[in-house]
Amino acid sequence: NPPRLTVTPLEDIPVNKIQVPAGFKVEVWAHGIPGARMMTRAANGAVFVGTRTIGRVYVVYEKDGKRVSKIVAQKLNQPNGVLMHNGSLYIAAINRVFRYDNIEANLENIPEPVEMTKDFNLPPDAHHNWKFLAYGPDKKMYFQVGSPCNVCEINPGVHGQIRRYNMDGTGMEIVARGVRNSVGFDFHPKTGELWFTDNGRDWAGETGFDDELNRVPADKIGGHFGFPYCHANGQPDPDIKVPNPCANVILPVTVLGAHTAALGMRFYTGKMYPPEYQGAILLARHGSWNKTERNGYDILRVNATPDGKDAKITPFMTGFMDKASNTYWGRPTDVMQLPDGSMLISDEEQGAIYRVSYGK
Numbered sequence: 001n002p003p004r005l006t007v008t009p010l011e012d013i014p015v016n017k018i019q020v021p022a023g024f025k026v027e028v029w030a031h032g033i034p035g036a037r038m039m040t041r042a043a044n045g046a047v048f049v050g051t052r053t054i055g056r057v058y059v060v061y062e063k064d065g066k067r068v069s070k071i072v073a074q075k076l077n078q079p080n081g082v083l084m085h086n087g088s089l090y091i092a093a094i095n096r097v098f099r100y101d102n103i104e105a106n107l108e109n110i111p112e113p114v115e116m117t118k119d120f121n122l123p124p125d126a127h128h129n130w131k132f133l134a135y136g137p138d139k140k141m142y143f144q145v146g147s148p149c150n151v152c153e154i155n156p157g158v159h160g161q162i163r164r165y166n167m168d169g170t171g172m173e174i175v176a177r178g179v180r181n182s183v184g185f186d187f188h189p190k191t192g193e194l195w196f197t198d199n200g201r202d203w204a205g206e207t208g209f210d211d212e213l214n215r216v217p218a219d220k221i222g223g224h225f226g227f228p229y230c231h232a233n234g235q236p237d238p239d240i241k242v243p244n245p246c247a248n249v250i251l252p253v254t255v256l257g258a259h260t261a262a263l264g265m266r267f268y269t270g271k272m273y274p275p276e277y278q279g280a281i282l283l284a285r286h287g288s289w290n291k292t293e294r295n296g297y298d299i300l301r302v303n304a305t306p307d308g309k310d311a312k313i314t315p316f317m318t319g320f321m322d323k324a325s326n327t328y329w330g331r332p333t334d335v336m337q338l339p340d341g342s343m344l345i346s347d348e349e350q351g352a353i354y355r356v357s358y359g360k
Helices: none
Strands: 024-030 039-041 047-050 057-063 066-073 081-085 088-093 096-100 141-145 161-165 173-177 185-187 194-198 210-215 254-258 262-267 281-285 298-303 312-317 332-337 343-347 352-358
Touching: 024 066, 039 081, 039 332, 047 081, 081 141, 173 194, 185 262, 194 262, 210 262, 210 281, 254 281, 262 332, 281 332, 281 343, 298 332
Parallel strands: none
Antiparallel strands: 024 352, 039 047, 047 057, 057 066, 081 088, 088 096, 141 161, 161 173, 185 194, 194 210, 210 254, 262 281, 281 298, 298 312, 332 343, 343 352
16 A cells, blocks of 8 residues: 555545544644654644655644645655654654754754764664654653564564663663564553554464554563564464464553554543543554455554553544445554644545544
């Protein structure tokens, strides 16, 4: 499913097809940003947006009373990972890392970046290596180094992991191992523990294997989440066989369906939405690309206890796919909360960002 990499006119975005629970409203917050994927917000309200195939990073901001967008960087290799921190924008493009200092005060004249590639020393493999960046409660930068394959034996010191660093690239630690391809994570608002999505392997049939929502317990930093030997709720891999493949594997909080491409996720901490959303996860499923009957293409709400028990999944935002014709028009990719408690949802297919608000 190659993404559309041209501008979709506002009138051609079928936002009226999106379905949300009663009381919620969906509107197009920004458009004309082809390939829009992961998002990060500056203190002044500017939103920076990473991409993959088109190789750009955008900024969406207010100018002369209007919301406009412009290209911050381009011709990069899958600059999916973006993070704003202390007025600086960090961009991760596979193994290259850049920092744009004081960028939020210079949106009309984007500053030259500081290249930090040598500081982070990341592997150059492109397969499953586009990044997602997050700033942790421990004041460190978190991102993943995915598997360089669909399924294979990997070097556990290099691939299939989530890492954290000091903001200058020093002090690398492996937080989670056996992670195939995580493109979304967040920190629990009460415990501070890392929770993350992980995409299951392909070419194991229509129903194998489920994507996962995982939690890293505070006393299991560096723990193993199964890849490539054990998948989903404890299913051994049919091709990469070892004795007791699921022994000592940290099993998921819940599974999210096979081939659904679960990506961006955030804990909801705002006050705008109803009480059942407090502390819940809103999670984007980008949608299947190799399943006969398409699956995903939606936003889910996941409620679970802080220790990852009693997970309940509720559809939140649907309508991007027509089951009758087995076609889709949108691919939700990332979710991000605004200060007023509304949520932004990026759509890579339409090159748009939607705002979801609530009012009785």
